[in-house]
Amino acid sequence: MPVAPLIACPECDLLQAETPLPPRRTACCRRCGVALYRSTSHSLDRSLAFSLAAVVLLVIANMLPIAGLDVRGQHTETTLWGAVQALYDQDRVAVSVLVFVTTLFAPATELCIMLYMLLPLRLGQVPRHLSLAFRLAPIAREWGLVDVFMLGVVVSLIKLGNLAIVVPGIALWSFGVLILLLTAIGASFDAREFWLRADANRAALERSASGSAARPLEPAT
Amino acid sequence: MSLPHTTAVDAGLLSCPACELVSRPPPGAADVFATATARCPRCGARVHPRKPDSIARTWAFLIAACVLYIPANALPIMDTSSLFDAQQDTILSGVVYLWTTGSWVTALIVFIASIVTPLLKLVTLSALVISVQKKSTWRPHMRARLYRVVSLVGRWSMLDIFVVAVLVALVQIQSIAVITAGPGAFAFGAVVVLTMFAAFSFDPRLIWDPVKAAHA
Ligand SMILES: [Zn+2]
Numbered sequence: 001m002p003v004a005p006l007i008a009c010p011e012c013d014l015l016q017a018e019t020p021l022p023p024r025r026t027a028c029c030r031r032c033g034v035a036l037y038r039s040t041s042h043s044l045d046r047s048l049a050f051s052l053a054a055v056v057l058l059v060i061a062n063m064l065p066i067a068g069l070d071v072r073g074q075h076t077e078t079t080l081w082g083a084v085q086a087l088y089d090q091d092r093v094a095v096s097v098l099v100f101v102t103t104l105f106a107p108a109t110e111l112c113i114m115l116y117m118l119l120p121l122r123l124g125q126v127p128r129h130l131s132l133a134f135r136l137a138p139i140a141r142e143w144g145l146v147d148v149f150m151l152g153v154v155v156s157l158i159k160l161g162n163l164a165i166v167v168p169g170i171a172l173w174s175f176g177v178l179i180l181l182l183t184a185i186g187a188s189f190d191a192r193e194f195w196l197r198a199d200a201n202r203a204a205l206e207r208s209a210s211g212s213a214a215r216p217l218e219p220a221t
Numbered sequence: 222m223s224l225p226h227t228t229a230v231d232a233g234l235l236s237c238p239a240c241e242l243v244s245r246p247p248p249g250a251a252d253v254f255a256t257a258t259a260r261c262p263r264c265g266a267r268v269h270p271r272k273p274d275s276i277a278r279t280w281a282f283l284i285a286a287c288v289l290y291i292p293a294n295a296l297p298i299m300d301t302s303s304l305f306d307a308q309q310d311t312i313l314s315g316v317v318y319l320w321t322t323g324s325w326v327t328a329l330i331v332f333i334a335s336i337v338t339p340l341l342k343l344v345t346l347s348a349l350v351i352s353v354q355k356k357s358t359w360r361p362h363m364r365a366r367l368y369r370v371v372s373l374v375g376r377w378s379m380l381d382i383f384v385v386a387v388l389v390a391l392v393q394i395q396s397i398a399v400i401t402a403g404p405g406a407f408a409f410g411a412v413v414v415l416t417m418f419a420a421f422s423f424d425p426r427l428i429w430d431p432v433k434a435a436h437a
Binding site: 006007008010011012013014015031032033034067068069071072074076077078080083084085086087090092094095098099102103126131132134135138142145147149151152153155156157158159160162163191195 | 226227228229230231232234237238239241242244245263264265266290315318319324327330331334356361362365369376377379380381382383384385386387388389390391392393394396397398401402406407410411414417421425426428429
């Protein structure tokens with residue numbers, strides 16, 4: 001049984017009453033000071049828009065080379081997948097899997113989950129496995145290390161810069177924008193609004209399923 | 222109304238780790254605080270008053286990470302072979318190379334991400350678990366903030382793994398130089414993953430539990 005107006009701080013378990021906030025403000029825990037919730041509007045629409053844009057950039061970032069190298073007239077370049085492949089070919093399977101999961105699989109999964117949840121919600125539907133998707137999203141987000149990878153590319157180019165002519169790849173810019181979008185998704189997504197929308201959609205679907213004859217009076221808005 | 226600090230556990234309530242909904246344990250569950258059967262009524266995630274076996278799990282991950290920390294730093298993470306010589310690089314020698322070639326800022330970044338952060342994370346998390354085991358009431362605000370910082374910065378330790386991945390893919394010019402990943406890369410990656418798991422399994426609410434008891 002849910003206890004609606006109460007929230008418990010996720011970091012210190014203090015029970016507090018949820019109060020409405022003025023726009024663009026954050027409620028913090030009274031005891032430990034951690035941010036509890038923000039006042040947001042249209043957060044789901046913004047998350048959806050960022051997710052759609054991020055999908056495009058993730059595809060672009062993975063198709064183009066992240067960096068190139070010119071040594072004595074020889075040119076080599078690599079994509080992210082090329083790096084995963086090179087580690088795999090050298091029998092560093094675990095390291096290869098680690099790079100694949102943190103730079104490709106986790107962000108791709110996060111974006112798929114966001115679209116799976118937010119697109120139907122936007123269209124007045126409720127996806128079948130909404131709860132499962134909701135629980136998996138933060139795990140995928142936690143293991144996505146695109147920002148760290150980007151710094152890694154920069155550091156390796158600096159390392160090589162003493163020995164050869166390095167060419168930053170176009171994918172590097174796509175990764176930069178992708179990092180901004182992934183951050184924006186995390187910042188704009190509001191779990192409160194998410195569950196409100198899901199409950200509203202569910203109620204509307206039930207009402208239309210039970211037929212217009214027994215439709216209860218709706219409050220005028 | 223609730224100015225004396227009342228936690229969800231005190232009130233006999235459960236809060237969902239995924240969607241943060243506060244709920245009453247289902248009737249009939251005799252001791253929901255001991256068992257692991259309750260699920261969040263909204264999102265279906267397993268709800269526990271505190272993360273189950275938080276201390277034991279955190280210790281397990283920390284000890285495993287400590288053990289692997291030695292090969293992670295002693296073994297080469299990268300082998301460079303060129304026409305003239307073969308060179309093996311550990312994490313530390315990579316930093317030294319950057320420093321001696323004049324890339325001081327980069328050297329500092331890699332030093333902090335690869336050497337300072339994992340060590341600091343191991344020490345801080347161990348200290349936090351010990352303080353929780355001793356039911357310490359010492360500066361809970363500072364310890365809570367330490368935990369927050371440690372779980373935020375931990376991911377940046379993966380930096381060197383990505384550097385190796387990019388170098389290994391780029392430097393494959395058979396006639397000039399070839400870079401391959403060394404056994405240290407596996408150990409180092411494992412240390413970072415294990416410390417991330419350690420941070421996830423630690424329950425920061427345990428820091429505050431004895432604080433409340435002392436004030437009551
Ligand atoms: Zn708190």
